[in-house]
Amino acid sequence: MSIAFKPEETFRGDYSYRNSDAAILRFPFPFPEDRYMYSVNIEPHTRSGPSDVFLRPFDVDEHYIAECRDRAITLERDPGRCQVLPHMMMAQWDTLELLMENLSADYPELFSLTKEGDDFGSRWTWINRPLRIKQSFIFGDAGTLPCEPFEYITRQAQGDFAICDQRDDNLYMDAGMITAQADWSLEFDVGMSFMEWHGPVPLAHQAGVFERALKYLLMLRLGQPVRRLNWTMSINPRLDTSPESFPEWGPDRSSVTPDNAGHKVHLRVELQTLWRLPRSNAILFPIRCYLASLDDLARVPKWGKRLNRVLATLPPQLAEYKGLTRYLPATLEWLAKHDDGAELPVGTEAGVTTLAPR
Amino acid sequence: MMHSDIKSRPEYRALEPDLAGNRHLLVIEGETLQHGRLDALAGTFAPVAGQLQTWLVGAPTAASGLGKVWQLAGPDAVLDAFACASRGFGMGDRLYVQGTEPFLWSVAGAAALVGFGPGQVQLHHAGSLRRRVWCTHCHAFTDGVTTNIVPCGGCGRHLLVRDHFSRRLGAFMGVMVDAEAPGEIPAIEEVFA
């Protein structure tokens, strides 16, 4: 398998990010039904599912190089987007190992890892061909890497990453590499417990969603990762929708009209996976973000129609929390033109193998 | 005392001496010291009075019946006092703090640095409901906030004070209220008296 990377595309400024037809067809569309509500939507992260993005534990796609560059730009401007509390060093190495092993096994043309042993003190060599990196280091000795192990490996990965320390029957967000978040602040949240950082989410606490999810996660087992999809919307294909930079991207929400919604409004889907880490017993929480414009989505007729119905019936508290309120009417006006009201089969599959022409 | 639905804000309770502790440190923010309340506090802590030390912070008058009492000038002096007293604190010690919310969390933060675990610390919110607000954009703090929207002391943006609280920062989150439509600032109201 070879991936045609788009190293020049951008997630800011001129927003030149685009999806190929193949990328649209493998988009992890999150709505199996015409209505949406929060639930404990956790399932085993097996190498299968309705979209190709589920085939490998850590999906790499055509946006890999451009996303790594966008992360570097954000970190340059705001180094606080990567934070690791001091007791998390073991979890940092666990994360580096997990990513290097999986990436090199699943994408041997892109990444390679050679080891002289599995233990601390052994020499490892990592090769990342797309980013042209070759690094030899001593596993367990942070001084042999250009920066700490968590920052080192997550600068070379798509998606955000949080690490949760498990103690006192709770999870604490004690580390993160967060440059593509849907409007939450790592600087504010670092060190918080599971219920605290989920504090602002409406309706889900009352429905017992977080209580059940936490119980489930505390029992998460090594080698049995799980996953869930989360979604929101973004204006322009922008990865850095942090509260820190809200003054920069907030005005875009006022720019949506029924005429431009097709290319401005993007569905933002997060493939969130959860991994027990072997030495630290912490939980790694990768948040892999996929962006598709309404124009993209409507080329899969089932998705365009379904999105119209989900958004038209979305509980107002969810619309407000996700920041959609201002541009939802224009978005719905655009989507309604792509929905003939026909009944749709349950499930998230595209239901087509080629796309309608642009 | 306040009741709140804010999930990230702790439930504050009345202070109660933990008899399992062997030494007890009570830290009180002076402005929350009311005359009648002082006797009540002394009564509450009477069972441990022999092992009690009290730090009165910024209080105009001295207090009695609270063990050995020290007067400290302000919150910074509390941090200094912890720093030089740290050799003395251990697992058996108990810390009780009474004050406004920013005071509670600056003391709790300083105590954590010298080794007080969560199980050793009680916090009691008293006095004003004014909020300390942390600006998500420039990361400056604005203190003594009583309104739903406040100009940031750091960058001057008008911040909406959200009901989301960080113990580490001892502050509520402030987010630019007119970021989507610059200049559209809703009515400003007194809400945290």
Ligand code: HEM
């Ligand atoms: C343990 C790893 C997890 C981390 C680090 C995490 C982190 C977060 C954060 C930072 C937010 C944003 C809160 C805000 O507005 O400030 C959020 C939202 C949310 N989380 Fe989690 N979460 C985790 C696991 C879960 C799980 C297992 C569930 C399963 C039900 C879940 C459900 C949600 C929901 C429903 C939202 C609201 C999202 C939206 O409507 O856009 N989270 N999470």
